[in-house]
Amino acid sequence: MPQNTRRSKLGQNFLVNLQACEAIAAASGDLSQRAVVEIGPGRGAITEILAARAQQLIAIELDTLLAAQLRQRFAAQTHVKIMEADVLDVDFGELQTDKAKLEVIGNLPYYITSDILLHLFRYSAVIHRAVIMVQREVAERVLATPGTSEYGVLSATAQMFAQVEKLMTLPPDAFSPPPEVHSTVIRLTMAPRFEELKVDAEGFFAFLRAGFAQKRKMLAKNLRIAGLEAQTIATAFEKGCVSSTARAEELTLEQSAALYREIKGQNSIALIR
Numbered sequence: 001m002p003q004n005t006r007r008s009k010l011g012q013n014f015l016v017n018l019q020a021c022e023a024i025a026a027a028s029g030d031l032s033q034r035a036v037v038e039i040g041p042g043r044g045a046i047t048e049i050l051a052a053r054a055q056q057l058i059a060i061e062l063d064t065l066l067a068a069q070l071r072q073r074f075a076a077q078t079h080v081k082i083m084e085a086d087v088l089d090v091d092f093g094e095l096q097t098d099k100a101k102l103e104v105i106g107n108l109p110y111y112i113t114s115d116i117l118l119h120l121f122r123y124s125a126v127i128h129r130a131v132i133m134v135q136r137e138v139a140e141r142v143l144a145t146p147g148t149s150e151y152g153v154l155s156a157t158a159q160m161f162a163q164v165e166k167l168m169t170l171p172p173d174a175f176s177p178p179p180e181v182h183s184t185v186i187r188l189t190m191a192p193r194f195e196e197l198k199v200d201a202e203g204f205f206a207f208l209r210a211g212f213a214q215k216r217k218m219l220a221k222n223l224r225i226a227g228l229e230a231q232t233i234a235t236a237f238e239k240g241c242v243s244s245t246a247r248a249e250e251l252t253l254e255q256s257a258a259l260y261r262e263i264k265g266q267n268s269i270a271l272i273r
């Protein structure tokens with residue numbers, strides 16, 4: 001495959017703004033006692049800084065050539081391990097070598113941002129924080145609050161697993177080659193809310209996906225389409241104090257959870273297709 005095609009396919013827009021590299025590494029705090037996982041180290045701009053600060057660094061790179069170059073460059077630093085792999089295939093549980101949770105950092109390949117986020121949430125029990133660069137529009141969706149048009153399944157999912165913060169936005173010229181979009185660094189501090197809101201992850205996410213399935217439709221309508229009985233929905237909305245005309249994006253996570261618990265209490269969740 002020609003180099004340019006491979007680059008755009010793998011989301012290879014390398015960060016060339018040194019200040020931004022420093023800021024990303026600094027956003028994870030003191031790393032001297034931490035194991036850090038870098039996703040997509042590329043040409044090593046952030047890797048270099050992390051190698052100087054972390055107790056242990058595991059950098060996961062899919063591109064064979066880049067991985068080989070990094071391996072050579074960091075050969076003398078035994079606390080740095082370059083893994084040639086697809087990050088989505090990596091079991092983060094196996095990367096944790098002591099009790100301390102992992103710090104994750106990365107200027108992500110944008111073509112699989114949502115998949116990487118879901119992968120990180122799957123391993124939220126072994127991750128402390130993730131400082132990641134994503135496309136600005138994705139950051140806006142992750143950070144969106146209920147009642148705004150950006151609020152959707154991604155916002156609800158991210159906010160069920162983590163406290164999310166926006167750190168900085170960079171223009172295309174901070175990268176080489178420049179992407180067509182602006183980029184935003186966000187910090188996710190893992191703090192799952194399932195116990196607090198008394199919901200199970202699998203059922204609650206199926207409920208959220210059904211509720212957001214057609215964003216222009218009212219939540220009740222979407223739940224009907226998903227297979228719930230009208231009476232079940234009406235009772236749950238009444239008990240959960242949710243307006244029958246509400247749309248899914250208007251509900252806080254607390255309200256969605258209350259509604260879900262009501263529906264589950266009526267043994268109707270299994271009806272969701």
Ligand SMILES: C[S@@+](CC[C@H](N)C(=O)[O-])C[C@H]1O[C@@H](n2cnc3c(N)ncnc32)[C@H](O)[C@@H]1O
Pocket residue numbers: 010011012013014015016039040041042043044045046060061062063066085086087088106107108109110112
């Ligand atoms: C946006 S670049 C960031 C490179 C570097 N960290 C920087 O900031 O300059 C994304 C990197 O992720 C790598 N990559 C793409 N898909 C990947 C995957 N599935 N698993 C691991 N790395 C991947 C690309 O080869 C590229 O090096």
